Amino acid sequence: HEEFIMAMPGNYQTAIAEAEAEMGTKFGCFLTDSFLWFGGDLAAERGGVPWISFWTAGACSISAHLYTDFLRNLVAATPTANGNGLEHKLKVIPGMSEVLIGEMPGEILAKDLQAPFPGMIYNMALKLPSANALVLNSFQKLEPTVTDDLRSKLQKVFNIGPMILQPATPKPPISDDHNCIPWLDSLPPASPAVYVSFGSGITPPPAEIVGLAEALEAKRAPFLWSLKPHGVKHLPEGFVERTKEFGKIMPWAPQVQVLSHPVVGAFV
Numbered sequence: 001h002e003e004f005i006m007a008m009p010g011n012y013q014t015a016i017a018e019a020e021a022e023m024g025t026k027f028g029c030f031l032t033d034s035f036l037w038f039g040g041d042l043a044a045e046r047g048g049v050p051w052i053s054f055w056t057a058g059a060c061s062i063s064a065h066l067y068t069d070f071l072r073n074l075v076a077a078t079p080t081a082n083g084n085g086l087e088h089k090l091k092v093i094p095g096m097s098e099v100l101i102g103e104m105p106g107e108i109l110a111k112d113l114q115a116p117f118p119g120m121i122y123n124m125a126l127k128l129p130s131a132n133a134l135v136l137n138s139f140q141k142l143e144p145t146v147t148d149d150l151r152s153k154l155q156k157v158f159n160i161g162p163m164i165l166q167p168a169t170p171k172p173p174i175s176d177d178h179n180c181i182p183w184l185d186s187l188p189p190a191s192p193a194v195y196v197s198f199g200s201g202i203t204p205p206p207a208e209i210v211g212l213a214e215a216l217e218a219k220r221a222p223f224l225w226s227l228k229p230h231g232v233k234h235l236p237e238g239f240v241e242r243t244k245e246f247g248k249i250m251p252w253a254p255q256v257q258v259l260s261h262p263v264v265g266a267f268v
Contacts (some may be wrong), residue, residue, distance in 0.1 A: 002116040009038045025178060032137075034062065035100040040130045053131040058138040058161070059146040060095060061105070065125040067093055068108050075101060075109065095146035106257060129154055137161035175255065178250035180224055185220050185259045192265025194219075195258050197226035208232040212268070213239050222246045224264075226253040 017227055020026055026046050033038035034055040043051035055062045064071075070093075075086065086102030087108075093099075100110075110118035128134060131158040140159055151157045178181075187193055196212065198204060204212070209227075213235050216223050225244075228251050232240075240249060258264060 003083060005116040008120075012036065012038065012264055017041075034124055034128070034134070035120060037120065049131070051135045053128060053234065055121040056133045056137050056163075059136055059143040059150055059157075059159075060137070062128075062134070063093075063095070063146050063150055065121055066128065067127050067148075068113075069121055071101060071104060071108055093181070094141065096151040108117050126199070127162050131155065132140045133158055137163050146237055153219050165209060174254040176257070178248075178253065180248070180253045181248065181261065183228055183248050184224065184258065184263050187263045189263060191222050191263070193222040193224060193261075193263050194266045194268060195224050195226075195253075195264050196268045197253065197255060198250075203228055203231040209234045210236055217243055220246060221266075222263075223248070224253065224258060225249045226255075227251065 016027065027042075029050045030039045030043045031052045031054060034053045039053065040051045041083065042047045053100075060128055071090075074088070076103070076119075086100065088101050090096040090099050090101060090104075105121075106120040107118040113122045131154065134154050135158045136147070138147070140158050140163045147157060147159065164197065184193060194216065196216075203209075209231055217236075217239060218224075225247065225248070227235075227249055232249065233247075240247075259267060
């Protein structure tokens with residue numbers, strides 16, 4: 001992906017110039033994904049037309065990137081016994097008082113901010129204050145403190161979330177090889193189930209898997225847990241057998257169908 005990132009600005013510039021030549025007119029506004037940090041440059045080259053930056057996630061993640069320089073200086077200035085400041089909580093950043101510096105996105109603390117991917121994210125953070133507006137896939141009551149902090153730093157911030165993309169045409173049925181939906185169908189309506197999934201690319205640390213398993217077992221609420229085999233091996237000994245009457249663990253689940261099932265009452 002590094003080659004793609006490095007080629008992006010030039011490719012977009014060329015494509016836009018070709019489109020303008022074909023239409024015989026200049027673009028009067030740019031609405032770009034926030035990753036396309038050069039959107040402001042494209043707008044400025046056309047007489048300063050509006051540039052709207054669209055962050056497809058929530059307020060907290062984009063706010064963290066705006067504090068990149070501050071966080072890097074904080075780590076350098078507050079070493080701990082381990083030789084770094086990653087164990088400190090971000091008490092001075094609105095809305096993140098319980099978050100550790102070490103839990104910030106990796107690009108923020110990257111060794112080389114000029115590397116293609118960290119550089120793209122860092123340029124985004126530097127350019128955002130010049131955008132006419134930032135549009136977020138969030139809503140005010142979900143992240144009020146962070147959103148208010150963003151509004152103090154940027155020209156305008158608009159919440160338009162949560163956005164749910166609907167396909168233009170019906171998609172073919174998604175396979176349910178592990179019979180998740182029939183299992184949910186078998187549960188009594190009065191017993192809301194918990195669906196647990198951290199996505200296809202993330203497996204929680206072993207200690208968190210154990211803690212979550214212990215909580216599910218203690219609660220004895222019906223649960224459906226999508227957990228890859230390398231995560232299953234960290235479950236407490238005997239957990240699967242002890243919870244088989246009210247729990248189901250499988251490596252993959254049809255998430256949209258599971259979340260839309262009426263018996264699912266919580267999503268972790």
